[in-house]
Amino acid sequence: MNANHTTLIGRILHAPELYTPPGSTLPKATFTLQQRPPLARGGRTRGSADSALTLRCIAWRGLARQIATLEAGARVVVVGVLRQRLHTPAGDSPRLVVELEVEALGVLLDGRDGDRGGRGPSEGPGAVVAPDGITGRSPAPPPA
Numbered sequence: 237m238n239a240n241h242t243t244l245i246g247r248i249l250h251a252p253e254l255y256t257p258p259g260s261t262l263p264k265a266t267f268t269l270q271q272r273p274p275l276a277r278g279g280r281t282r283g284s285a286d287s288a289l290t291l292r293c294i295a296w297r298g299l300a301r302q303i304a305t306l307e308a309g310a311r312v313v314v315v316g317v318l319r320q321r322l323h324t325p326a327g328d329s330p331r332l333v334v335e336l337e338v339e340a341l342g343v344l345l346d347g348r349d350g351d352r353g354g355r356g357p358s359e360g361p362g363a364v365v366a367p368d369g370i371t372g373r374s375p376a377p378p379p380a
Contacts, residue, residue, distance in 0.1 A: 240318040242336070244291070245344070246271035247311055254304035265300035269293050269314055269336070295338040303341060311344040 252267035271289040293314060295303050306312070316338040324330045 241316075242318060243313065243315045244269060244271050244289075244336070245311070245313050246289075248306055248308055249290070251308045252304050252306055254300060262296050263300045265295045265303040267293050267303065267306075269312070291336050292333070293336045293338050295341070299338065299341070303338070306343070313342045313344060314338055315340040 246269045249268040249270050252265045254263055254265045256263055269291050271291070273288075293316065314336060316336040318334060319337050320332060320334045322330045323333045
């Protein structure tokens with residue numbers, strides 16, 4: 237298992253962007269995930285040291301198309317691998333960029349959002365976006 241494999245829960249800050257990079261035939265989606273620490277931890281309230289983590293995420297192929305249907309504000313669980321690379325903007329010095337390359341993404345449907353679930357047209361209650369971009373359904377709960 238890869239040491240930089242991670243799972244994050246957070247909100248999509250802006251609507252994901254879907255595009256095909258120059259020189260490629262594969263669709264790519266990018267979005268920014270914001271993960272905030274809990275309001276209270278160990279009997280104390282969230283302080284200035286508990287700042288939000290903001291992380292750029294990328295996805296490819298069918299998964300990219302599915303992610304592009306989500307809206308800003310959607311609460312999601314993202315599974316992926318942290319990657320770092322050097323990026324050199326035109327006329328600027330190289331910068332180290334850390335991104336999460338998304339392997340799977342699921343929309344959280346816990347009722348905290350009201351009607352802001354950010355689900356796309358192919359997703360409904362319990363839907364999960366798999367790495368191959370196929371939308372699956374969670375198993376139904378057992379009868380009471």
